[in-house]
Amino acid sequence: MALKIKRPKGTQDILPDDIPKWRTVENLSAAVAEQFGFREIRTPVFEDTGLFVRSVGDTSDVVTKEMYTVSSKGNDTFTLRPEGTAGVVRAMIESGLIHEGAPQKVYYIIPCYRHERPQAGRLREFHTFGAEMFGSASPYADAEIILMAHTIFEQLGLSDFIELHINSIGCPECRAKYREALKAFFEPHRSELCPTCQERLDKNPLRLLDCKSPECREIAAGAPIMLDYLCEYCSDHFGQLKDILTDYGIRFTVDPKIVRGLDYYTNTVFEFISNEIGAQGTVCGGGRYDNLVDELSGFSIPALGFGFGLERLILTLENHGIEFEKAPTCDIYLASVGEDARRKCALLADRLRQNGFAAEFDLIGRGTKIKPQMKYADKIKAKYVCVIGSEELESLTAKIRDMSTGEETPIALDNFIDDFSEITDPDGGDMEPVSREELLSLLGIDPQSENKE
RNA sequence: GUGGAUAUAGCGUAGUUGGUUAACGCGUCAGAUUGUGGUUCUGAAGAUCGUCGGUUCGAGUCCGACUAUCCACCCCA
Numbered sequence: 247m248a249l250k251i252k253r254p255k256g257t258q259d260i261l262p263d264d265i266p267k268w269r270t271v272e273n274l275s276a277a278v279a280e281q282f283g284f285r286e287i288r289t290p291v292f293e294d295t296g297l298f299v300r301s302v303g304d305t306s307d308v309v310t311k312e313m314y315t316v317s318s319k320g321n322d323t324f325t326l327r328p329e330g331t332a333g334v335v336r337a338m339i340e341s342g343l344i345h346e347g348a349p350q351k352v353y354y355i356i357p358c359y360r361h362e363r364p365q366a367g368r369l370r371e372f373h374t375f376g377a378e379m380f381g382s383a384s385p386y387a388d389a390e391i392i393l394m395a396h397t398i399f400e401q402l403g404l405s406d407f408i409e410l411h412i413n414s415i416g417c418p419e420c421r422a423k424y425r426e427a428l429k430a431f432f433e434p435h436r437s438e439l440c441p442t443c444q445e446r447l448d449k450n451p452l453r454l455l456d457c458k459s460p461e462c463r464e465i466a467a468g469a470p471i472m473l474d475y476l477c478e479y480c481s482d483h484f485g486q487l488k489d490i491l492t493d494y495g496i497r498f499t500v501d502p503k504i505v506r507g508l509d510y511y512t513n514t515v516f517e518f519i520s521n522e523i524g525a526q527g528t529v530c531g532g533g534r535y536d537n538l539v540d541e542l543s544g545f546s547i548p549a550l551g552f553g554f555g556l557e558r559l560i561l562t563l564e565n566h567g568i569e570f571e572k573a574p575t576c577d578i579y580l581a582s583v584g585e586d587a588r589r590k591c592a593l594l595a596d597r598l599r600q601n602g603f604a605a606e607f608d609l610i611g612r613g614t615k616i617k618p619q620m621k622y623a624d625k626i627k628a629k630y631v632c633v634i635g636s637e638e639l640e641s642l643t644a645k646i647r648d649m650s651t652g653e654e655t656p657i658a659l660d661n662f663i664d665d666f667s668e669i670t671d672p673d674g675g676d677m678e679p680v681s682r683e684e685l686l687s688l689l690g691i692d693p694q695s696e697n698k699e
Numbered sequence: 700g701u702g703g704a705u706a707u708a709g710c711g712u713a714g715u716u717g718g719u720u721a722a723c724g725c726g727u728c729a730g731a732u733u734g735u736g737g738u739u740c741u742g743a744a745g746a747u748c749g750u751c752g753g754u755u756c757g758a759g760u761c762c763g764a765c766u767a768u769c770c771a772c773c774c775c776a
Contacts, residue, residue, distance in 0.1 A: 252767085255767085255768090306774095307773080307774050307775080308774080308775075311700085311774090312774080312775090328775095329775090329776080330776095358776080360774090360775080360776090362773090362774070362775080363700085363701095363771095363772095363773085363774095364768090364769085365769075365770060365771065365772095366769080366770065366771090367775095367776085368774085368775075368776085369776095372776065373776090374776055375776095376776090442773080506775090508775090517776095524770075524771085525770085525771065525772085526774095526775075526776080528775065528776065529776070530776070531775075531776060553776060554776060555775085555776030556776085557776080558776060559776090581734090581735075583734055584734095614734070615734085616734050616735050616736095617734085617735065617736075618728095618736095619735080619736090620735050620736035620737090621735095621736055621737085622736085623735095623736065624736040624737055625736085625737095628736095631735080631736080633734070633735065635734065637734085645735095647735075647736090649736070649737085652736090652737090654735095
């Protein structure tokens with residue numbers, strides 16, 4: 247009895263049939279990022295636990311209850327990254343890249359880990375595309391980041407299904423004032439709030455705004471709004487951002503309730519929201535984090551970025567029936583009759599591959615049975631099939647069957663590559679010529695004796 | 700951490716008020732005369748009905764516990 251081992255809770259296998267979707271999203275995002283001048287960066291899956299505690303925030307849910315932390319030999323503890331920004335910021339500082347010509351722009355596609363109860367659009371291992379920009383405090387940088395995310399979604403055909411929400415949570419100074427105002431507002435209602443919100447009132451009053459319990463919502467409806475408390479600089483910055491987005495023709499809603507759960511955000515925060523993937527509507531989230539680099543390195547360098555969840559994006563894509571590029575399939579399957587022919591097919595397949603074709607032959611050993619080989623060729627969606635047996639080896643001619651039409655075209659075995667190239671691509675490519683002598687030798691025929699005729 | 704739902708062959712499902720050989724579709728494999736796929740027809744393999752315990756003459760069907768999965772709260776990508 248085989249031992250049954252299941253994949254860990256909250257993880258997902260991405261099977262061959264799913265790969266085209268992933269490749270489409272990955273390739274397209276990377277291409278757009280590169281158009282915007284972002285370069286790819288890869289950082290470790292695990293980092294020193296302290297990095298996340300200091301960047302994401304020691305009171306955040308992510309740090310307090312969702313991290314996968316392992317203790318290593320010695321006293322070190324490491325944590326599987328719950329998000330991408332922290333590690334990238336660390337790498338930019340450590341490498342010194344952050345001090346080179348500003349702005350520095352990087353992107354990444356990585357798996358992240360959070361110990362949560364899985365549900366639709368929420369996994370313990372999930373993948374994000376992320377982009378970060380360092381060294382610009384200008385609202386143009388904020389707009390650039392948003393425009394880049396917008397461009398990716400647009401090119402995927404999703405712009406009608408994903409809404410952009412933006413907000414500003416100000417700098418530490420104006421946020422502190424706002425926090426006080428919020429506390430003052432909610433304090434009289436303390437007993438009417440839900441239990442978690444009563445805690446929030448002391449710990450993180452900003453969170454009171456996006457509680458979903460009806461009572462809290464009702465109370466929060468009359469709460470003061472962050473935007474009214476922004477200092478002149480922050481208010482101006484946000485105003486310019488809105489103007490630039492409008493210039494680009496990007497539609498957005500100002501949503502004072504967007505708060506973001508990661509502590510490092512300042513000023514601009516935004517989300518792209520889809521309504522059709524269950525409760526997890528936020529496909530993309532991002533914003534500015536002007537104090538994070540200082541926090542980690544002592545150098546005050548403004549920065550900002552965003553990330554989107556590949557799983558959530560793909561769910562949205564699927565819900566709208568958006569088509570993906572097909573995975574490449576076998577160009578030619580060489581069906582063999584008998585062991586001798588099979589050996590020749592193996593060698594021929596090898597030469598075909600060297601000439602750029604995807605070629606396969608019978609690896610099972612189906613002997614002289616053609617039908618199962620045809621079935622298999624059909625199953626793997628081979629574009630062409632060539633049956634080779636003693637007759638073909640005798641006459642040096644075979645037929646290439648086009649599997650979509652059933653048409654058969656004669657082909658010379660001793661000129662196989664050229665003839666096949668002719669059939670698949672009549673205009674011809676730059677195939678490396680394979681000599682008649684070589685093909686004959688592959689087929690086990692002595693060119694000398696063959697020449698006499 | 701808290702709720703709700705579900706759990707039958709590789710996958711998707713059916714299984715009437717508990718009654719004896721657990722059904723169907725897809726998939727897999729094999730045939731339908733001699734070396735040719737996709738359609739059709741025939742046949743075969745494949746399930747200790749999530750696990751453990753209980754009620755009963757008898758349980759896939761009822762009860763309980765456990766486990767797993769999904770959905771939601773929470774949180775966020």
